[in-house]
Amino acid sequence: MNAATLFGLCGAVLVGLGLYGLVTNPEPLRKILAFNLLGSGVFLVFGVVARRAAASGLGGDPVPQAMVITAIVVAFAATAMAIALVLRLLQETGRSTLSADDPGGTDGGNS
Amino acid sequence: MKLAFDILTVFFVSCGAFFFLAGTVGLLRFPDSLTRLHALTKVDNLGLGLVVLGLLPQASGLFAALKLVSIWLLVQLSGAIVTQLIAGTVRQNGPDG
Amino acid sequence: MTISSAFDVGLVVLILAVGAATIAMREAFAAVIGYVVYGLLLAMAWVRLAAVDVALTEAAIGGGMTGMLMLGAVARLRLAEGNDIRTSLPVRLAAGVLCVLVTAGVAVAILSPPKTIPTLAPMVMENLAQSGLGNPVAGVLFVYRALDTLLEKVVLILALLGVWSLAPDSVWGGIPGLRVYARPGSTLTFLAQLLPPVGIVVAVYMCWVGAKEPGGAFQGGTVLAAMWLLVMIAGLTSVPSIGERWLRRLLVVGPVIFLGIGLAGMVLANAFLAYPPGYAKPLIVAVEVALTLSIGAALGLLAAGPPERV
Numbered sequence: 376m377n378a379a380t381l382f383g384l385c386g387a388v389l390v391g392l393g394l395y396g397l398v399t400n401p402e403p404l405r406k407i408l409a410f411n412l413l414g415s416g417v418f419l420v421f422g423v424v425a426r427r428a429a430a431s432g433l434g435g436d437p438v439p440q441a442m443v444i445t446a447i448v449v450a451f452a453a454t455a456m457a458i459a460l461v462l463r464l465l466q467e468t469g470r471s472t473l474s475a476d477d478p479g480g481t482d483g484g485n486s
Numbered sequence: 487m488k489l490a491f492d493i494l495t496v497f498f499v500s501c502g503a504f505f506f507l508a509g510t511v512g513l514l515r516f517p518d519s520l521t522r523l524h525a526l527t528k529v530d531n532l533g534l535g536l537v538v539l540g541l542l543p544q545a546s547g548l549f550a551a552l553k554l555v556s557i558w559l560l561v562q563l564s565g566a567i568v569t570q571l572i573a574g575t576v577r578q579n580g581p582d583g
Numbered sequence: 584m585t586i587s588s589a590f591d592v593g594l595v596v597l598i599l600a601v602g603a604a605t606i607a608m609r610e611a612f613a614a615v616i617g618y619v620v621y622g623l624l625l626a627m628a629w630v631r632l633a634a635v636d637v638a639l640t641e642a643a644i645g646g647g648m649t650g651m652l653m654l655g656a657v658a659r660l661r662l663a664e665g666n667d668i669r670t671s672l673p674v675r676l677a678a679g680v681l682c683v684l685v686t687a688g689v690a691v692a693i694l695s696p697p698k699t700i701p702t703l704a705p706m707v708m709e710n711l712a713q714s715g716l717g718n719p720v721a722g723v724l725f726v727y728r729a730l731d732t733l734l735e736k737v738v739l740i741l742a743l744l745g746v747w748s749l750a751p752d753s754v755w756g757g758i759p760g761l762r763v764y765a766r767p768g769s770t771l772t773f774l775a776q777l778l779p780p781v782g783i784v785v786a787v788y789m790c791w792v793g794a795k796e797p798g799g800a801f802q803g804g805t806v807l808a809a810m811w812l813l814v815m816i817a818g819l820t821s822v823p824s825i826g827e828r829w830l831r832r833l834l835v836v837g838p839v840i841f842l843g844i845g846l847a848g849m850v851l852a853n854a855f856l857a858y859p860p861g862y863a864k865p866l867i868v869a870v871e872v873a874l875t876l877s878i879g880a881a882l883g884l885l886a887a888g889p890p891e892r893v
Contacts, residue, residue, distance in 0.1 A: 384690055392606055401669065462660075571771060
């Protein structure tokens with residue numbers, strides 16, 4: 376088993392861990408953390424694909440690597456937006472979770 | 487010459503690794519924040535400094551060697567500042583602040 | 584087992600342990616610190632996978648900027664009343680089974696690669712010399728898939744608009760609510776005076792050298808954003824209001840120049856985002872410089888958050 380396969384299996388376990396955290400943690404902030412973990416596991420799988428496709432004197436295929444760079448930036452943008460939403464929820468309702476039996480909270484708020 | 491450089495590298499990096507180990511043991515075993523900070527600064531200063539010293543013979547030129555030393559200086563700077571800030575907060579808020 | 588494979592195994596074990604601790608930890612603050620450590624370990628894993636540009640981006644954005652965002656959120660969420668409900672055991676067992684199945688599926692896909700691995704590396708290297716670039720990842724980002732990079736920059740601006748639109752109507756156009764710790768004469772002020780010049784040099788170097796060696800606009804822009812945030816948090820400069828003209832112009836200068844060069848390519852080189860032969864390298868460097876500035880501004884503002892006062 377070479378290094379690329381080892382890191383690919385690591386990425387697979389991270390995907391499972393992140394998915395578990397996303398499903399079972401009730402707080403939005405922990406869900407965002409788990410989503411980031413899930414995303415980085417997927418990126419590791421991409422990296423393994425890039426490493427295996429090494430050719431022409433390069434260490435890895437640059438196309439999947441460029442895609443991962445783009446994906447990391449976009450994941451950060453999504454995380455920033457999600458955290459802004461959680462903080463706004465905190466401002467509006469004073470709670471940090473979306474409880475299933477919450478009666479709708481404030482009605483629309485001040486936009 | 488290459489052998490001498492390699493021996494130097496192994497020796498200094500091992501010394502640095504020893505300080506890393508000591509600092510981590512201190513982090514885990516010391517009773518409160520201030521003493522743990524004291525252990526961590528040894529890691530930043532001595533541990534990383536010895537590792538950088540050990541890597542200098544392997545550097546590929548003067549520019550790379552300067553980069554290694556500047557990494558050590560930057561880590562020391564940020565480590566020192568963060569240590570001061572944490573210690574100041576601990577003093578203000580008490581040991582569980 | 585060679586030394587490097589022992590190192591790889593140790594690194595993987597550490598990554599999985601810190602990742603599991605991040606998920607399972609009760610306290611949110613400790614979980615966020617765990618995530619920052621995880622990001623840095625992952626950067627080392629990227630270096631082992633021979634993807635140094637990705638390692639730089641992961642350390643800067645994945646570990647640094649995301650960690651900073653989350654720490655700010657945890658600090659504010661401490662004041663919230665959380666729900667103390669934990670999901671019930673049957674739900675957790677079912678989720679665990681589902682996750683094991685997903686992991687097994689991905690692992691089977693990893694362990695059975697195709698006989699001949701398809702690779703685009705030869706095609707990338709064939710035409711890279713024409714563009715004058717030495718870094719194949721920069722070639723992919725700015726020449727072969729330049730449309731992706733342009734749209735990614737637009738996504739950053741759209742996310743920023745989304746964050747800004749969460750402000751109440753009354754403070755639209757106001758000043759973001761970044762927590763400032765202005766204590767003149769403190770060590771934080773000292774750091775904010777000493778580090779930004781070094782940081783700016785590092786950012787310019789990373790952007791400039793990205794054409795030949797690992798680096799590039801995104802990594803340099805992130806360091807610029809970090810320096811700007813440090814100076815704002817230490818109170819050495821005031822947080823600008825989002826209605827300021829110079830701020831908005833700084834945000835759009837990158838994508839506008841990129842788009843302009845792309846449209847000019849339609850006239851000069853017969854395709855959108857194509858470069859006229861011989862002028863590729865200067866145009867790409869111009870795009871990278873403009874993008875570094877815009878990315879620095881956008882990432883800094885994303886971390887500062889929506890406006891909270893006028």
